[in-house]
Amino acid sequence: MTLAARALMQLATWPDLAEARPSCGVGRALCSPHGEIVHFHSDSDADLHLTARTIRRFQDHLARSAAVRVVPGSQWITLHLEGNEDVHLLMTLVSLALQAHHAWPVPGDAPLTACNEHQPVPLPRENLSGS
Template identity: 60%
Template sequence: MTLAASAFAQLAAWPDLTEVEPSCGIGRALGSAHGEIAHFHSDRVLDLRLTARAIRKFEEHLTGAGSVRLVPGSPWVTLRLDVVADVDVLMTLVSLALQVQQAWPVAGEGPRTACNDHRGTVFPDVFGGG
């Protein structure tokens, strides 16, 4: 089982998350009562919707995590799952995403805000390419 498949199964068991149809039409997605949370696009890459406000607040920590890629202007962050520690980062960020979507709802950041998959997110070569 891939890290992404294992992470998806773990998250799908969380009571606040359910499998939903990804709005981008690619892969599998999880959502909460407040909208989409995560799009698993491949066996290694997924997008997670945090909200722009949360990204600004935690930007220093997010940019410090090698597995996280920020796209300017997007309320989504892209994660690459290469090692078990990346799944730990994902679990923490999903918990944060659930909290901020409940505490900081922001007009214009609804569940249909396009994920980063449509923005051509590419990881640096240290990950072995896109």
């Protein structure tokens, strides 16, 4: 079983999440009563609707994770799942996303936003440590 499939199975048991068809039409999605939360686009990638406010709030922390890709202007982040720690990070971020969506409406967050599936992918951050 892939990491994305395992994460989807775990998250689908959460009472605030239900499986749905993603609005982008690619893969599988989980939604809360307040909107789409996560899209699983492949065996190793997931887009998570954190909201602009939450991304701004945790921007420094998100930037430190090699698994996270932030697309400028998007309310979604992309998580690349390579190991169990990435799945744990996804679970934590889904919890944050649910909290953010529950606090709806949030100024500056439009109700309908496209996930990162069809957005230009930013180049990976350069490893500044030289390793």
